[in-house]
Amino acid sequence: MESEATAPWGAEREVGVGPWEGPWPEGDHYDPELLAQGDRRNVVDKYRYWSHAAIVADLDTRRHGFHVAIENWQHDFNIGTVVRTANAFLAKEVHIIGKKRWNRRGAMVTDKYQHIRHHASVEEFLGWAGTAGVVVLGVDLFPDSVPLETYDLPRNCVLVFGQEGPGLSEQVRQAAEATLSIAQFGSTRSINAGVAAGIAMHAWIRQHTQV
Template sequence: MSGNSKNRPGIRKTNKKGAVKGSGGARRRGLRGKGPTPKAEDRVYHAAHKRKLERQRRDQGRHDRSASTELVVGRNPVIECLHARVPATALYIAQGTRNDDRLTEAVQLAHSRSIPLIEVPRIELDSMTGNGLHQGVGLQIPPFEYADVFDLIGTVADSKEQGMIVVLDNITDPRNLGAVIRSTAAFGGQGVVIPERRSASVTAVAWRTSAGTAARLPVAKATNITRTLKEFQQNGYQVVGLDAGGDTTYDSYDGTGPVVIVVGSEGKGLSRLVRETCDVLVSVPTTSWVESLNASVAAGVVLSEFSRQRRAAGVKPSES
């Protein structure tokens, strides 16, 4: 009887598992193409792939070396650096380079300082320098080791000397930097401070201009010149800014005490915040038709005067 049936309407029983129809897309995926054949250098099992990896390794090595070292090229510049005892890690000579007196001198100077001589194919030296104007020779110079401003202040305090530090503001010419380093060392200063950004660094050009004094005089980098000047003031220094419209002339200022001499760029001078931080602005008098002095010359003049004042007052000069 229908009323006694055990089959309930709307319920369908089946013993099948999975999809009732089709392959679930498996056949379609199997028929799909695999795309274009990869290049030989992109196939890991191919010899071209190994050559590609080797090229990348060499290029990366050149990039790392260029980021951390400097290559001075040209026979005269190389000889100047060697005479100035600029620290160097290698002297590169291109294969087939014609020998002359300058190349012989460079090799002899490098040999006397135990600097390794490395002979490389000319095309490799072209790649290292970015051009073919190297005259077959290049001197590799390691990055300069900068001092810390706080260590510089502490070292001067421990020496019991009257500190004389030069701070450069917006000096972008490495030759000016090298000349200031040389003058600071010559007139008994204890160090030079430069900004981390928008400033010349101690490159081979600065090394040559400093005539090797950069090897003995500390050069520190500061992230913020204004804060650095305030740090010097808190440690008993007078901050003297060089400015054409100064409050007094450099020879009327008493420079026998701890002093920081701030030098701005020849064009822009001192930046606004640095100028406002200075305790006094002094000028270097010149004849009326001369507009301004080169920054390194102005620094040398003031350093010379302060050094004279200290000798006259019996202040012992620095032996840095």
């Protein structure tokens, strides 16, 4: 069987690994069913054959101090992308403000490993942030926004993104400690909300982690 790395161009790549070969490894974090049948999940090699609970428990020991929130008043299709990126950068939590339902397809099953919290209203979200002691920062293009590239992001903060199109709500804008803008150099007025979220999360990573 050809591996993912050696599959010919155009051929469908096989994800993951097959059944464990040889004596099974010891450890409570291993999943007997995955060892027997193979592990085709969207996880890094370190977590191959681990149970779902064991993976989440390990991630919880290392999660970063930043949160991500996105307003979802009209079923924003970017939320799946935001969740997937938040998992990649090990965000503390993803917060969805507004409608509870969202399109999980873009998350590529990473929502099973990423803590997600729903807030029915902006008021509820701001109440959580105040109780948790988390700094609220909006990310959008406003005349008074400050450049993300030069802003010192707090270690414990929540980066809030508006619905694709309307952008950040006035309620969040007024409550935020600051609104941050992402430098653009082309002709478009704005960039996709999912892309903006990825850029902002990585800005926090650059400031607060050692790669």
